[in-house]
Amino acid sequence: MTREITIGNVKIGGTNPLALIAGPCVIESESATLETAERLKKITADLGVPFIFKSSYDKANRSSVRSYRGPGLREGLKVLARVKRELGLPILSDIHRFEEIAPAAEVLDVIQIPAFLSRQTDLLVAVAKSGRVVNIKKGQFLAPWDIKNAIEKAESTGNRNILITERGVSFGYNNLVVDFRSLPMMRGLGYPVVFDATHSVQLPGGAGTASSGDRQYVAHLTRAAVAVGVDALFMEVHACPDKALCDGPNMLSLDELPDLLRQAQEIDRIVKR
Numbered sequence: 001m002t003r004e005i006t007i008g009n010v011k012i013g014g015t016n017p018l019a020l021i022a023g024p025c026v027i028e029s030e031s032a033t034l035e036t037a038e039r040l041k042k043i044t045a046d047l048g049v050p051f052i053f054k055s056s057y058d059k060a061n062r063s064s065v066r067s068y069r070g071p072g073l074r075e076g077l078k079v080l081a082r083v084k085r086e087l088g089l090p091i092l093s094d095i096h097r098f099e100e101i102a103p104a105a106e107v108l109d110v111i112q113i114p115a116f117l118s119r120q121t122d123l124l125v126a127v128a129k130s131g132r133v134v135n136i137k138k139g140q141f142l143a144p145w146d147i148k149n150a151i152e153k154a155e156s157t158g159n160r161n162i163l164i165t166e167r168g169v170s171f172g173y174n175n176l177v178v179d180f181r182s183l184p185m186m187r188g189l190g191y192p193v194v195f196d197a198t199h200s201v202q203l204p205g206g207a208g209t210a211s212s213g214d215r216q217y218v219a220h221l222t223r224a225a226v227a228v229g230v231d232a233l234f235m236e237v238h239a240c241p242d243k244a245l246c247d248g249p250n251m252l253s254l255d256e257l258p259d260l261l262r263q264a265q266e267i268d269r270i271v272k273r
Contacts, residue, residue: 002192002231005161007109007133008090010050012163012232013192018268019050019232020261021092021110021135021194025247026056026070030079036239036254037083043258047265052110053089054234055080059246060096061116064209068245073100081107092135098126105130115139115167115199118150128154128162135163135194140170140204144182148189164189165234166225167196174206178221183228192231197222199236202250213250215241219260226267233264 004014012019022040027033037053044051057076059069070076076093084091084107092110095101096117104111111127113120115137128134134154138147147164154162164186168176178200187193197218206212222233238244241251252260 002187003160003190005133005163005192007052010052010090012050012194015272016231017048017050017272018226018230018264019052020044021052021054021232021234022237022257023054024238024244025236025251026059026068026245027076027079028068028245030082032239033079034083034086036237037087037089039239039254040237040257041087041089043254043261047258047261049261049265051089052092053080053083053087054092054112054236056094058096061114062246063205063207063211067210070246073103077103077107084109095123095127098123101126101130105132108132110135110163112165113137113150118142118147121153124150124153125157128157128159131159133161133163134159135165137165137167137196138182138186140168140176142169144179144185147186151189151191162191163194163232164191165194165196166200166230167234168200168202170204174203174212176200176202176204178225180224180228183225183230187229187231194232194234195222195225195230196234197225198234198247198250198252202247207249211247211249213247215250215252218250218252219256219263222260222264223267226264227271229271
């Protein structure tokens with residue numbers, strides 16, 4: 001059994017039911033972010049799914065210098081703070097630089113370490129020292145057992161509020177696969193494991209100046225991961241993924257989310273009997 005982590009009114013791990021971390025890849029506008037958060041809150045409340053809202057204020061690892069990155073730290077945190085204040089939702093977002101940590105920690109309930117930065121010792125330690133829950137996304141280049149080293153870096157600060165996220169592993173060029181053995185392996189380390197269903201179908205750099213993706217497989221991988229056993233799902237969602245400014249090809253349509261969550265809940269209840 002994994003450690004129980006409390007994030008606002010959400011409990012992840014232990015014997016708790018499947019939770020959801022979801023939202024648009026990046027903040028496109030204040031109004032769109034609030035509308036998406038409101039819709040997600042209603043969907044998850046109706047189903048009784050514990051929910052954490054996520055969106056990025058700056059996607060610093062885009063394929064191209066011309067790619068949309070978001071509104072930036074200051075304006076982005078204002079939007080996330082409004083979502084938190086008006087909707088009462090716990091908030092997750094990712095950081096890329098040391099100078100972001102302090103202001104981000106004033107707003108975020110969970111600070112995410114991007115997969116590409118999951119080996120960066122000083123960054124992991126600094127984020128863990130903030131006292132916030134740390135979500136470490138396992139690098140696409142890491143074996144499941146390698147994440148133990150990242151966990152120990154965070155633990156060295158005394159922070160035991162840690163989540164681990166599987167988001168696929170590199171398989172040749174511009175492709176990812178999921179080794180579902182990684183989920184019980186990482187859960188065996190004692191911390192809650194999150195399955196990132198949308199980035200796992202990403203084709204990194206597959207569109208040349210941007211990543212592509214196969215969103216048709218999101219539901220398949222979601223059901224498989226929950227059947228193997230996870231503590232939470234991570235999904236990037238959008239009202240109209242084909243018009244999204246970032247990661248549209250691997251984002252799930254909001255319209256498809258309720259049915260998929262119902263299926264995931266049914267599987268989770270069987271697995272956790």
